[in-house]
Amino acid sequence: MTPAELEQLVAQIGDEILSRLHVPKAVKGEGLNIPDLVCPDCTGRCPQTCAQKTRDIVSAGADRVSASHRLTRIDAGIAALIDHTILKPDATESDIVKVCTEARQYNFASVCVNPYWVPKVAALLAGSPVKVCTVVGFPLGANATETKRAETEAAVRAGAHEIDMVINVGALRSGDADRVKQDIAAVVHVAHAAGATVKVILETALLDDNQKALACTLSKLAGADYVKTSTGFAAHGATVKDVALMRLVVGPGMGVKAAGGIRTLDDVKNMAAAGATRIGASASVKIIEATAS
């Protein structure tokens, strides 16, 4: 065997091993910005993100990784804004696994699921920077405060880092601001004690502008970390106008999450320009792939 044949054989064996490990193979000689690299062909198959795998290979001593997969550069800043969300009631375990795999691959801010799935998601995201987000009093918000408190306790115990709770819309519309604030404060108290973040969903589709402003103020007074536009289950979701109003009322020190009906990269950019610092979306993969260069 000639030295050239030997090198070719070694390369082929290397490629085969990498292929069986589902590892993306970098183009020879390309400068790699590893955290931004993803391999779209692997979506739903990689147990880890491609970037993480490539990083592992390199740190283990490899100085070249040959590639057959297409490599793309995505906007990590956009990915870090997105709560990758699946809240439909008929989501199955395989849907949940897929969403977690995608979140690890693209480094989304979090995976947002219904409470039943929190233990599963916490296990699937363990060791990754992606947070576990869940919902409380969702999507109607018309629960007893003690139930929201109990649901929050169960969620943080099961591994949730972020709690998206729905305000009591009916109490707000009945003029009972104190009850609305106490309801939020009860969730905040439990969540913060466990180091978890609270986003307060106003369900803007059901409120007039005065009520939206009041809900923002009550959320801030109750110590919440974010206000959030929508559940995705009402007549409409986030609007640029509502996000701007919410940012105006809460000021620069609080988060604003836009959610509901956000399906494109332009939607994300428009919401961010209006003041959103977090985005809830289920079309996250399509959105992030639109940033690929």
Place this chain on the structure above:
Amino acid sequence: MTPAELEQLVAQIGDEILSRLHVPKAVKGEGLNIPDLVCPDCTGRCPQTCAQKTRDIVSAGADRVSASHRLTRIDAGIAALIDHTILKPDATESDIVKVCTEARQYNFASVCVNPYWVPKVAALLAGSPVKVCTVVGFPLGANATETKRAETEAAVRAGAHEIDMVINVGALRSGDADRVKQDIAAVVHVAHAAGATVKVILETALLDDNQKALACTLSKLAGADYVKTSTGFAAHGATVKDVALMRLVVGPGMGVKAAGGIRTLDDVKNMAAAGATRIGASASVKIIEATAS
């Protein structure tokens, strides 16, 4: 003043007093079947049912009640089937009061509200035969079992007699029948200990026929009292075909509640003919007035 003028004056004074009390005034000489009599003009204004007031007046010694209001005879059997329902998240206190007033007036089976409103509804219905019904894990069902248990505990403590819980649709569709059954059983355990009835909402719009049958069987095995078609928040509500399937699977010994999209008296009759023993509706007043003769 002649005796005739005196009688006329007395009658006018009597009418005025009854009018200020919002009491229906019966037509002279008509035989009254008081429990079936209602005064549609009073809807939303009477603090008690017209029938009850008439009964009170008669039992206090009146032997005639003159009438200007129209009196109608409604079908008490239909009224007794209906859970008079208001589950929209933006329902206000005045909406809740109105629904309770209507329920007392027509003797509906129950008033069904979101959990936050249970204490208010329990107070408004106190002393009437109308039950307090609420929802648990509603409308998505994808909560932790411990949260459903806590929500049931809070509901029965606050005065709920009937608990309409949503099954874990995602777990069912993931093939995890044991989890679905345990989830139902946890709610049944708490509710039955407090003497409350449990209806299990399958959300048929999200299930195929095999899954509907399985959900019925699991509900029965878990000791629930009713199976119920829908939340009213999915793509469609009750269908005659689903009600018939559910009645077939659970047999004659269990209740079947049809809910979601039931808007007319014909809808109610069709569902009852297919096997429904309870109806969830928000158009209950329109339905029951269609039975008036």
